[in-house]
Amino acid sequence: MAVAIRNGTKVWQRRDRKAQFATWGVYLVGAAIFIYCWNLISDKTIWAFVLDAPTQAADLGARMVPPDWGSIHGLWRPIWDTLNIATMGTVIAVILAVPVAYCAARNTTPSVTFVRPLALFVIVSSRSINSLIWALMLVTIIGPGVLAGILSIALRSIGFCAKLLYEAIEEIDESQVEAVRATGASGAQVTAYGIVPQVLPAFAGISVFRWDINIRESTVLGLVGAGGIGLPLNAAITTLAWTQVSLILLIIIATVVVSEWVSAKVRHAII
Amino acid sequence: MSIAATSPRRWKKPPMIQRAWLRWSLALGAAIYLALALGTTEVNWTRVWEGLPRGVKFFSAFFPPDFVSRWSEIAEGIEESLWMTVISTVIGIALSIPVGIGAAKNIAPAPVYYFCRGILAVSRSFQEVILAIFFVKLFGFGPFAGCVTLAFATIGFYGKLLAEDIEDMDPGQAEAVRATGAGWLQWINYGVQPQVMPRMIGLGLYRFDINFRESAVVGIVGGGGIGATLNTAFDRYEFDSAAAILLVIIAIVMVVEYSSGYLRRWVQ
Numbered sequence: 236m237a238v239a240i241r242n243g244t245k246v247w248q249r250r251d252r253k254a255q256f257a258t259w260g261v262y263l264v265g266a267a268i269f270i271y272c273w274n275l276i277s278d279k280t281i282w283a284f285v286l287d288a289p290t291q292a293a294d295l296g297a298r299m300v301p302p303d304w305g306s307i308h309g310l311w312r313p314i315w316d317t318l319n320i321a322t323m324g325t326v327i328a329v330i331l332a333v334p335v336a337y338c339a340a341r342n343t344t345p346s347v348t349f350v351r352p353l354a355l356f357v358i359v360s361s362r363s364i365n366s367l368i369w370a371l372m373l374v375t376i377i378g379p380g381v382l383a384g385i386l387s388i389a390l391r392s393i394g395f396c397a398k399l400l401y402e403a404i405e406e407i408d409e410s411q412v413e414a415v416r417a418t419g420a421s422g423a424q425v426t427a428y429g430i431v432p433q434v435l436p437a438f439a440g441i442s443v444f445r446w447d448i449n450i451r452e453s454t455v456l457g458l459v460g461a462g463g464i465g466l467p468l469n470a471a472i473t474t475l476a477w478t479q480v481s482l483i484l485l486i487i488i489a490t491v492v493v494s495e496w497v498s499a500k501v502r503h504a505i506i
Numbered sequence: 507m508s509i510a511a512t513s514p515r516r517w518k519k520p521p522m523i524q525r526a527w528l529r530w531s532l533a534l535g536a537a538i539y540l541a542l543a544l545g546t547t548e549v550n551w552t553r554v555w556e557g558l559p560r561g562v563k564f565f566s567a568f569f570p571p572d573f574v575s576r577w578s579e580i581a582e583g584i585e586e587s588l589w590m591t592v593i594s595t596v597i598g599i600a601l602s603i604p605v606g607i608g609a610a611k612n613i614a615p616a617p618v619y620y621f622c623r624g625i626l627a628v629s630r631s632f633q634e635v636i637l638a639i640f641f642v643k644l645f646g647f648g649p650f651a652g653c654v655t656l657a658f659a660t661i662g663f664y665g666k667l668l669a670e671d672i673e674d675m676d677p678g679q680a681e682a683v684r685a686t687g688a689g690w691l692q693w694i695n696y697g698v699q700p701q702v703m704p705r706m707i708g709l710g711l712y713r714f715d716i717n718f719r720e721s722a723v724v725g726i727v728g729g730g731g732i733g734a735t736l737n738t739a740f741d742r743y744e745f746d747s748a749a750a751i752l753l754v755i756i757a758i759v760m761v762v763e764y765s766s767g768y769l770r771r772w773v774q
Contacts, residue, residue, distance in 0.1 A: 249696075265596075268592060269592065269593065269596050272588075272589040272592045272593050273593055275586075275589050276589055276590065276593055276649050276650060276653060277650075279586075279648050279649050279650070279730070280645075280646075280648055280649070280650040281646050281648070284645055284646030285645050285646070285650060288644040288645055291643070291644050292644055295640075295643065295644070315546065316547075319543045319546070319547060322539075322543065323543060323547075359756060359759065359760055359763070360756050362719075362759070363719060363755055363756045363759035363760075364722075364752060364755065364756070365719060365720065365722060365723045367635060367723045367726060368722065368723060368726075368733075368736065368752075371726070371736075371737070371740050372564065372740070372748075375557075375560070375564075375740055375743070376557045376558075376560050376561040376564060377553065377554045377557040377558075377561070378550060378553035378554060378556075378557055380548065380549060380550060380553075381547050381548065381549065382547070382549045382554065385547075428519070432519075435522055436522075439522075451631070451633050452633060454633055454636070455633045455635040455636055458635060458639075458726075458727070459726070468636070472639060484632075484636075487631065487632065487636070488627075488628070488631045488632075491630075491631040492627070492631065
């Protein structure tokens with residue numbers, strides 16, 4: 236415990252002298268980096284526009300109320316498409332993530348030196364590239380539409396699902412696997428009866444969790460032409476139809492809140 | 507001694523969902539949904555078919571990617587993304603601390619609790635790109651709008667996890683600090699903060715990682731950073747430059763992920 240002597244009496248301190256200096260040093264370096272970055276950003280900013288923002292926000296807010304409830308009839312289809320993009324994308328991702336996770340987990344991979352790094356690279360590259368960027372690529376390749384959206388959600392989610400799944404596989408109880416193997420089970424039987432039952436709850440939880448995230452992600456894919464509620468949103472913004480924009484935003488909030496609630500319920504039931 | 511004659515029973519794997527009606531209705535519902543979804547999804551297969559050679563061209567652009575011809579733009583975009591990430595992570599975490607404390611049920615009074623939970627819900631509902639569209643409109647094109655977007659998104663993520671962590675803390679320690687006669691700030695600083703700190707440092711690094719990845723997309727709608735460069739590359743069909751940008755992003759994410767994992771182990 237760190238103690239300072241002040242006027243001859245011992246006083247409790249949280250850190251001793253050296254740790255205190257080290258902490259201040261870290262703060263100093265952090266603050267310097269922050270100020271340096273701030274300067275660079277500030278140079279690229281037109282401050283007149285930023286100072287103008289409150290007026291702009293008030294103006295925009297006034298234009299957005301009341302939401303244009305009449306236009307909701309044209310929105311059912313995009314909402315359905317959004318749900319489909321998220322759900323089917325998740326389904327494809329989950330199916331593809333299983334073999335990747337199997338190859339990436341240290342205790343199940345066929346080869347630690349060759350297959351595992353490859354699987355890890357697949358996971359990292361799928362995770363680093365946002366679904367919107369995947370959509371941007373796929374729209375130029377296979378054309379605009381729902382299919383591009385589904386595939387981009389799937390490609391983005393493989394990494395996420397596989398990462399969580401392979402961590403779950405690595406954390407299983409080896410003794411159960413050992414017990415199944417001791418009965419003379421083959422490799423596939425060991426996987427089916429020793430490993431799968433242990434990771435199945437985690438697997439279901441991961442899928443639902445990712446589905447919930449994907450609902451949110453699929454709301455924007457339309458901005459680059461990949462279908463869903465983003466298409467009418469983009470159209471409303473470009474035509475400055477702000478009352479429609481506010482309606483779409485309300486729908487997005489409602490969808491996300493509902494999907495989050497469903498996902499929390501399901502995960503609660505599983506675990 | 508006679509053994510009751512029971513017919514030999516075969517062992518069956520227990521199903522994951524115990525109630526049979528629930529299991530069957532879930533399966534039926536899933537089948538109906540899949541049929542409906544597949545039936546209503548419009549896919550223009552001729553367009554897909556025409557696009558395949560372009561896809562092949564795109565993937566062959568990765569061998570080799572063209573780092574050279576647009577290198578100055580790529581370097582500038584990446585630098586800008588990194589500054590944006592630093593600024594937005596710092597500001598976002600700083601702002602999410604009061605919101606997160608306010609959203610913890612065991613610390614905050616009810617009105618504050620609901621207000622802060624409302625902020626978190628709004629921030630978490632909207633994808634970064636939607637927020638970016640509005641902030642670009644308010645603050646003008648450029649990295650500042652991107653920073654505000656990422657900082658706002660950080661509040662939702664970090665504030666929620668901070669609130670949950672505070673709700674899960676050990677009340678005994680906080681009680682002990684309060685019993686010494688500590689004021690509210692001292693109570694937070696010595697009773698609550700040490701309990702949540704190790705996990706929150708790790709999450710801060712994780713959020714840094716997320717913000718860098720997201721900074722690549724806010725640029726698509728005008729929020730500055732590498733996204734703008736990437737979007738231009740796609741619009742010009744310069745797939746080799748786009749491949750180079752994607753590889754740079756992947757490399758930086760890997761570096762950040764490894765170093766943050768290392769830092770987290772060192773902190774804890």
